[in-house]
Structures are given as structure tokens and as C-alpha cells.
Amino acid sequence: MNTRKNNPTEALAQRPFIISRTFDAPRDLVWKAFTDPERMKHWWGPKGFTVRVAKMDFRPGGTYHYCLQSPDGKDMWGKFVYREIDAPERIVFVDSFSDEKGGLTRHPMHQAWPLEMLSTFTLTESKGKTTLTIKWVPINATEAEHKTFEDGMASMNQGWTGTLDQLTGYLAKAKK
Numbered sequence: 001m002n003t004r005k006n007n008p009t010e011a012l013a014q015r016p017f018i019i020s021r022t023f024d025a026p027r028d029l030v031w032k033a034f035t036d037p038e039r040m041k042h043w044w045g046p047k048g049f050t051v052r053v054a055k056m057d058f059r060p061g062g063t064y065h066y067c068l069q070s071p072d073g074k075d076m077w078g079k080f081v082y083r084e085i086d087a088p089e090r091i092v093f094v095d096s097f098s099d100e101k102g103g104l105t106r107h108p109m110h111q112a113w114p115l116e117m118l119s120t121f122t123l124t125e126s127k128g129k130t131t132l133t134i135k136w137v138p139i140n141a142t143e144a145e146h147k148t149f150e151d152g153m154a155s156m157n158q159g160w161t162g163t164l165d166q167l168t169g170y171l172a173k174a175k176k
Contacts, residue, residue, distance in 0.1 A: 014146060016137040017156050021164045023132065025171040027125035030132060031088035033167060033174065034121065037064065043170035044068075047162040049076075060085055064093075065102050076108055080119070091121045094139065113152070114138035114145040134160065 023030055033039050037056040044051050045068040052075065053067040064080040079098035085091055095117040097105045107113035120135040136156070138149045 014137050015150065016135045017149070017153055018133065018135050019157060019160045019164070020131055020133040021168070023130050023168060023171050024128075025130055025174075026128055027088050027123050027130040029171060029174060030123055030130045030167075033170060034091060035087075037066075039170070039174070040064075040066075042174075043163075043166040045163060045166070046159050047166060058082065058085070063102065065098060067100070077105070079104075089123055091119075093119050095119045095136075110148065110152075112144050112148040114141040114149055116140055132164070 033043065035056075035058050037054040040056075041051040041054055044054075044066070048071040049068040051066055052069045054064070055066070056062075056064045058064070060082055062082050064082075066078055068076045068078065070076065077098040077100055079096055079102055080093040081096075083092045083094065096115055097107055097113075099105050104115050106115070116139050118137050118139045122133045122135075124131045124133075138145055141149070
């Protein structure tokens with residue numbers, strides 16, 4: 001059976017995708033990089049992509065709706081719906097692909113990708129450096145979507161590595 005599950009806590013039973021990176025920057029600056037849409041425009045997305053549109057309502061229940069433009073000029077929309085914000089330590093949100101109006105859409109390159117991902121970003125600081133840990137797990141997903149997620153972990157690692165490389169470059173140049 002390939003029915004969609006409605007229990008958001010089902011995500012807890014799945015093997016999450018986790019990636020961490022330590023930045024040579026204070027936590028406050030890294031936090032700002034994720035909570036200010038003007039700052040996110042400088043680094044968010046895979047290498048070679050640029051943020052063309054960004055609207056952020058940073059509060060529980062609020063959204064970040066953005067458009068990334070690929071190197072070949074194609075637009076790809078995304079949306080976060082914020083669930084928890086614990087400044088400057090943690091942000092929890094539901095991440096999805098989107099259309100220009102903010103509706104949920106399928107992954108433009110993989111129709112079996114989960115519609116919604118529960119994302120938890122945690123920031124810890126030690127001696128002026130900040131470690132970001134990202135935990136990603138599908139929610140409300142079918143068995144096929146869970147399998148696609150599991151099978152895509154290497155690709156997710158590559159994509160997030162590129163995005164975090166861009167954040168590293170941004171933080172090296174950013175001003176508090």
C-alpha cells in the first residue's frame with residue numbers, strides 16, 4: 001500500500017539525514033545568515049544557483065518563500081514553514097518545494113521525493129566557532145517517498161556540502 005501517512009511523529013522512526021559543519025564565525029553571525037533574507041540571498045542554495053526572490057516571515061507559523069535560479073536560467077521555488085525558533089540555538093521548520101504562489105510541488109527532478117521534510121538546524125558555539133548540525137527527515141511520506149529519501153542520502157550530502165561551502169564563503173566576508 002502506498003498511502004500517505006498523517007502522523008508527523010512518524011518522522012522520528014526514520015533514519016534521518018544529518019550533516020554538520022563548523023564555521024570560523026560566532027554563532028550570532030551564523031544565526032543572522034539563516035534569519036535575514038537579504039543575507040540568505042548571498043549564499044543559500046546549491047553551488048551555481050542564485051536567490052532571485054526571497055520573502056521571510058521569521059516566526060513560528062511564518063514562512064520563508066524563495067526562488068532559486070539555476071546556472072541555465074531555470075527557476076526552482078521552495079518554502080519553509082517555521083515550527084520552532086529558539087534563538088540563537090535552533091530552528092525547526094517544514095521544508096518543501098513550492099510554486100510561485102507558495103503551494104507545495106514535487107521535486108522538479110524526482111517525482112518520488114517526499115513533499116515535506118522536517119528540518120532541524122542546531123547551532124552551538126565554542127571558542128568563537130559555530131557548529132551547525134542539520135537534521136532532515138521526511139514527514140507525511142509514502143513508503144516510496146521514504147525509500148527515495150534513503151536512496152538519496154549521498155546526493156543530499158553533495159548538495160548540502162555545496163550549500164555549506166557557499167555559507168563558509170559568505171561568513172568569511174560578512175560583517176556582523
